[in-house]
Amino acid sequence: MRKRIVTAILLPSVILLLSLTGCRKELCYDHDKHGLNVSLFVKAGWDLSWLRDSTFLELLEERYSIWDRGGMASMLDRMKVHPGEGIACVSYHESGTVNTTHIDSTGGLVRLQEGLQDILFYNNDTEYIIFDGLNSYAEATASTRTRTRASYNSTHEDETTVNSPDMLFRAWVSQYDGVVSARPDSISITLDPLVYKYLVIFEITEGIEMISSARGALSGMASKVYLQDGHTGDETATVLFDESHSFIHDPFILAVVSTFGAPGHNRGNTYDPGDHTFGLNLEIMLESGKAFSANYDVTEQISLQPCGGIIAIPGIEITDNGGGGFFEVSVDDWENEENIELPL
Secondary structure, three states: OHHHHHHHHHHHHHHHHHHHHHHHHHOOOOHHHHOOEOEEEEEEEEOOOOOOOOHHHHHHHHHHOOOOOHHHHHHHHHOOOOOOOEEEEEEEEOOOOEEEEEEEOOEEEEEOOOEEEEEEEEEOOOOOOEEEOOOOOOOOEEEOOEOOOOOOOOOOOOOEEEOOOOOOEEEEEEEEEEOOEOOOEEEEEEEEEOOEEEEEEEEEEEOHHHEEEEEEEEEEEEOEEEOOOOOEOOOEEEEEEOHHHEEEEOOEEEEEEEEOOOOOOOOOOOOOOOOOOOEEEEEEEEOOOOEEEEEEEOHHHHHHOOOOEEEEEEEEEOOOOOOOOOEEEOHHHHHOOOOOOOOO
16 A cells, blocks of 8 residues: 555656656757757958059050049049958758858858768859859859840840849858868858959040940850859850949040950960950930940950959040941930840
8 A cells, every 4th residue: 555655655756757858859949059959150351452454554644644633543442342241151061952041241150961062152142143053163154134234236246135243252161071070160251252343444535524424344254153262254245334323534434344354264374265345335425415335445455454453445536427447326215225134
């Protein structure tokens, strides 16, 4: 009888203890933070250089003596590159799984899987960049959106016309070995630019007072870039730039054009265009209401600067009839520019 009473008292106590233990375990939602896991603390830096070779800058300073002018200082300020507002981290595990997390622009903690994996980092604050093939690092690319301009007289008729791409950066970590540990590992990365800026300088030797606005296009440029190593594909596109990218400062029309750089380029120091050509278009609207357009071959200049730089067109003369090399375009086409933003 006494044995049955003791059992009756102890049994509910054991059940209560087990139930309380189960509840405590279920309530520990952040248990992985206190235990063993694979985590990596990333410290991020940014390469903010817009000019890869100062040779052209020195030549222009010697030729034009324009560096003390307020307009040029303002344009050079527009050339400044700013870091992204956040970073996407895409890990490609040896098992075939792909995971994406996001951290701040200065870095942060990334959760990973145990074992070998490659990690792609890129800024995640782009608006017009189109990403494709991110499930495979070998096929992951970035392009920009298409745009049309009725008045544009193409120098490369088979090319799609596109917007200037947003600034895009990337970093790549190969074969990182994720080890289970109570403390996170740490690495430092530098995000390199995949979009490059060209400062375009049109020197107007006569008639600049007649010009009310200007815009144009840069043709023969790469239409996409591969995120893993930054090389550009062979496909080409024409990058349109409008009045928001340019301004007039006597005796120059100045423009900033962002592109992925030259096609078929592996980010090395040399570039051979072969039979490929690069064209620069300039459209001007005169105070009289007339609109004119002209095209220039800039193959030599871009071949020497496949990743951004300075393009200069000297000695342009403007008259009310357009000047040498210019042809008249429809004012309606200028005013009613059609913009269609679609994936490439």
